[in-house]
Amino acid sequence: MNGLLLIVVPVVGAAVAAVWPSDRTRPWLLPVAGLAHTALAFWLLFHPPAVSPGAWLGFDQLARAILPVVSLLFLVCAAYAVPYLRMRSERHNRVFVASLLACLGLLSAAHQARHLGVLWVTTEALTIATVPLLHFNGTPRAFEATWKYLLIGGTGIALSLLGTFCMSYAYVFGGGGGDLAFATLMAHGAALSRPWVLMAWVLLLAGYGTKMGLAPMHTWKPDAYGEAPAIVGAILAGCVTTVGFAAVLRVRAVVAAAGEGALTDRTLLVIGLFSMAAAALFLMGTRDFKRMLAYSSVEQMGILACGAALGRAGVWAALFHVWNNSLTKGSLFLSSGTIRRAAGARTVDQVSGMYAITPKSAAIFVTGLFAITACPPFGPFFSQLRVLRAAFESGHGAVAGVFLVCLLFAFIGATRLVFAIVDGRPRGEARRVGRRYVESAAVVVPPLALLGFSLWLGLATPEVLRQAWTAAVDQLTP
């Protein structure tokens, strides 16, 4: 019941936003709905409800392990959205606010989907709901990015629908009823037809991998993250990608129950390492600091895929990394938004010396960069260390080696870019505009808070989260 409230509250908020008369006061609906959602999500984290095994939607252990961080990141972004939308008062925000709240509702639904068909419907709806967010800036580049997002995302989602049907047929062919509830599929794992399960795995991995942004299906990501407002980038990178990852985890559990676990692990390792390598190469080359964040996100998704392939310890580490990635990436996106506005440009060719103009945001950006590239004592360091340990313990020494090399190159690529932007003397637009640029507390506190959470997760991971992740691993590997 309470799990359903997580869906209902934001959807009602979206409906209210759609009819709310004033552009000036409407953004306040975001933090209000976000706060209610976060309070509910954390209450459920501490008091997990009993989920009936046959339910299509329910706050089960995997939802409990991921949904609270989605909610928390949304709340912080919502707090940032209020001053942001005030700065952008020249644009109407009715559609933007309503879509953002609808996204939160659909995120909650997709994480709680315990049925492959329901998961597909919610993921598709989520993709559509994010479209108006992407082109909020209304520039030709934004529409180009939106079109690519629609086309690539649409194809990915079509593939996952085909995969969903293949999975259902695997069950029908094996003599079952074709029901797509994950619990039923896992219980009848042995009866599923192997060729159809494998076909389903390939298609579903391609489909939900597109949603996550695993290479080589990542091509929409730099465009979308680069052209969308910073809050949208943070929500796409920290919230929407987690839906894709949760879907991959749930499907993997079914395929493993059908006896093909070793094969899923191999494909996940290959695609994960490929994503990390591709991201590292692009990070070495890109000159745009918002696109850099997108490639860094591809890298993090690669880390998640590797973690998911490394047994129980690996999945645990991946769930830990989901939290770290969402919080740290959110902080990076929000601070980059301030820097981008003050600088009036986004490439190293036009921007430098931002430390002199926006000292606070630049400091948060640099610290966030060290956090996401796995420098202690922030959370990502500890979760990536655990992924590495899982790799060594399961005898994947070579994987660990490639993993480390990719991390190193990504670190070099990202630091090169970030210091080029932060160091030196201001130039261009920033020299004129920048002197008068005021970093209000409203745009500094949200990214700082996210960075603080990331640090806290690293130094003192709360016991309840450890329990939640262990319970989720138990649910996925019975």
Add this chain to the structure above:
Amino acid sequence: MSAAVSLLIGLAMGLNLLSLASSRMPSLIRIVAAQGVALGVIPILMEDRFSWLVALLSAGTVMLKGVVIPNLLHRAMRAVKIDREIEPFIGFVPSLLLGAAGTIAAVAGARAVPLLPEHAGTLLVPGALASILTGFILLIGRVKAISQVCGYLILENGIYLFGLLLIRSTPLLVESGILLDLTVAVFVIGIIMDRIQRAFDSLDTRRLTALRE
């Protein structure tokens, strides 16, 4: 599986080839609509006994794929006032040859996949594979946004055809969710096309080249 169903699937496969050969936007939209109607009728014919739910789903599919979505596309086409010639990126003859080869491969390939006895002799799987392939050819091989959307719809029709293998097992709620999502998606796509037209003064996707590494 009745002869009527095979006939309709055969018709859909023919429409696939026609869509690859058509050089005018309005006729391409009409072909996609006709295919949607042909496929929408199949569920009623497949069931031995009449069921209200299946009839409702069929009627909904015919309405949405035959009327609502084509209307949205027609309106989008008129709104953006584009030139109605289809510009191919892969020429008409090569794409037709590709489509024909793909259809043959789909019929041959369908023998290789394990199917239940009641599905083994039917055209469902070959028809689905051929439509999916046609959809991809249109998605890749056409430059204007509306033709790409038509390609996406044919791809979706192929997946729908595949889904008919499961008509007795998939809950209809899920089917209707899928249908609803598709309609909203086309609606959103229409809006974006309108904005692209205004921003770029063209719906030629080859102009969308500002974003690259």
